[in-house]
Amino acid sequence: MNTASRRRFLSAAAAAGAAFTAVPSRAIAGAKFVAPSDRVNVAFIGAGTQGIRQLIDALPRGDMRVAAMCDPNRRSDDYVEWGRNEIRDKVRRFLGDQSWGADAKGCRCGREIGVELVDRHYAKAGLGWKCAAYADFREMLAEEKGLDAVYNMTPDHLHGSVVVAAMRLGKHAITHKPVANVFSESHLAMTTAKETGLATHLFCAADKHTTPLMCEWIRAGAIGAVREVHNWTTRPFWPQGMIELPRERPPVPDGLDWDLWLGPVPPRPYHPAYTHAVFRGWLEFGSGALGDMGHYSFSQIFRILNLGVPSAVEAGRDQFWKIEDCLWIKQENAVSFPRASMIRWEFPARDGMPPVALHWYDGGMKPPLPAELGEDGEDLPEEGMMFAGDEGTLLADFMGDNPRLIPARKMRAFAKPPESLPRPLPELDQWIKACRGGPATEASFERAWPWSQTILLGNIALRVGKKLLWDAAARRFTNSDAANSLLARAYRPGWEL
Template sequence: MAPNKNLNRREFLGSAATVAASISIVPSNVIAGLGKIPPSDQITVANIGCGTQGLREMGELLENPKVRVVAVCDSNKYSENYIDWSPYGIRDDIRKTLGDDTWWSNVNGIAGGRDVGQAYVEKYYAKNNPSGKYKGCAAYEDFREFFAKEKGIDAVKVMTPDHTHASIAIAAMNNGIHVVTHKPISNRLMEGRKVIEKAKSSGVITHLLAWSDRPEYRQIKAWLDEGLIGELKEIHNWSYRPVWQQWTKRPTGVETIPEGFNWDLWLGPVPDMDYHKNYTHNVFRGWYDFGGGSVADMGHYSLFPLFETLGIRNSPISVKSYGTTTREEVNGVYQWVENDVAFPASCMIKWKFPEQGSLPPFDLIWYDGGMKPFAPEELEMDGKDTPNEGLMLVGTKGKILGGFRGEDPVLLPESKMATRPDSERIDSDSVERNTSAWVEAIQSGKQTPGSFIRAQTITDTINLGAVALRSGKKVDFDASTLKITNDADANNLLTREYRKGWEI
């Protein structure tokens, strides 16, 4: 897991002379040469988390002339053992951004860590600098050291595993720094509530990256408002995820902590446990300690903007779930595996929501891991099945079906669309999505529709799903008291046991 000894480090780093942490002050005349927008009008951003997703999205940051990346942070220095859904996807994206087809030529695997992030940033800015050189991106192992030393940072983009999102976001807000984070805001309900309250009191701009502007949802709402499907009764949302390996029990055996990887820091608020590779990198999201399961991984994308569009502001009042079961062979006997450490390979979760403004009480049902609703008769009569991923709204008089995020929505049976205006047919592939709304928000000083302060319902919903899976029973939730009212023990699942010094 340490850098490959055969790796040509100079070639890997390109024009960056070193990957050692740097806090050099770059003269404004040099920065001005990096783009047409003067430094005073650029947002200075630190990217915290340089794993696969952090690197995948870094190109968009670098290419945005309104943004200047000035620091990176990651508990891992450098390794080539990351996993992804494509062996060369991230590499090719970086090559395209840099205009360098030799990047990672001698890397054996998928590389990541703060050294990679720093080299990426500095090589990108160097290619746009008249001198062909650039050194102005600091690299930190510990985000707490970063906040203590770096001044003049406008925003942080948090791309770490789920269990550290809350700690980093609160630290940033305590320093008056704007926060952009990948989903979820936290993987515990009470943490999420505290982050959101801090966002309200601090006044900084916050943004949950799972939000997106979706004209598809506005069309769905228009059909609801017109009464075309009657009163809403159910929302079904399903994904083929998880794509990562899921676990049924903790790994056994002792593994050596890789050189350059700060395991203690990676654990963050989670109580001490032995290092194992099966906890880290992309598979973290399958563990109750570190992730939020596929509903947190993907459900935010579909449900957060849907909640916003439909005006769903009141949290669920109850939730029930089912997950796949596991048995293992012990001395010739197959025994039930009691799994309270990781999300199941597939599950169904049903939340009951109270009345919401113009909406009556309704159920939300989530499916993953290959589970999905059976095709309604409106699809069967057309010889169709439900897609592998999708969104379906069921009313007292009809149904609406779309892709996972509501793409290309139609009334069912689809023959109804023949009598509807052509303007109601949305080609989702042609819709341009603004993924940098948070940049404009910071510049204008106005919150985005994806602000933390608007994300309480989705955060409660996702985290209550995990509570139901872990408790193994229906749980009733009182949002005003933040209590599970029918199972005292389940209240322990709303928070976590904190490692000393990491309490929130």
């Protein structure tokens, strides 16, 4: 890299660091902020395994009160968890009650469980608060006038409906990823957040201290101008690759309001293959491996490189064939995400930095082994992210941990620059401060919009099977009507946004 080019690159990289600069407190008419001395009154929407995990983390906070719990499932023992008795043991530790769930036949969750945890915690703390319970979040938002915010932990297909409805009623919103699993809803959530000035946040590892650290290294010219980024995961380990919907018609479990669980999705018969943690693999209900995991890594990659919106995306995925009448016949998959895929986005030059190609791999796929690792006799980690620059390579674990230059001799010789960018607060701390009128979070719906839409465009490319050209200003593909038809969902009457 010549001196002039290097100077332009370092100047542009410095501009990327501006993404970590705090935004001044907002004073937008109509936004209802909470006084610093008051607790934020929150409604938890979604009491499955992820919701219970988050609830246990949130309840001890002195700056938040869980005032209502909502889930269309009353309670059941059929939830899917990451480890045997993980939820039971977590609840027992939280309550200090080693007998909790002794009669459970499996993983127990649901709105009654959420209410129990809230009421027992506040009773033990001597606060005496009681938690209201609802099956329908729309009813809850209409009746609970004292709510300041919603904490959304529902399956992906409900995210857009929940956060948009809440913001339209003046409630701040925090949600597990994604903001929505269809493009039009994600865009609506972003614009609604912008128009209302409410505090929003997308859970996506937006509190990693390695994010500004890697930005500082790249700003210092550790690997030169970055032209490629590779990101890979072992997900999915939930079912994907199904080529047809379940044919069995089991009865709807007692206590589950299946109609409410479907939300905006057109009616279909109940099946346990759709619910709880396994919703992720279905096109209607989930976001696939990319939507489930990509937000964690993309939130860092986008802020490090100051990425905006891609100009093009293309994808490759697994295929299935069957033998019928002595012929090989390809199986078309129009119902679920693939078991394995590779996706490539193209980003134009910005602020003096060169164009970048971002590569995603899932289902056990990885990029080719870089020569630098071969020099050290190492292999790529099972999951990771890798920045390839003109003058070197930066490798990190999937969530950005353990960043290092490769080969090892370059890391040993690297003079680490001084800390120059602020380190983010924990995600909930960021959001509570925003609810009180402080700076927008690192992953407010507006800030998360570039990587949110990038992920959604990637999922569309998986379904269309051709290179797609994206017009960000028009919010449409210029070369595929089929792809454009997937930017919005077909709504069940009464659920339109």
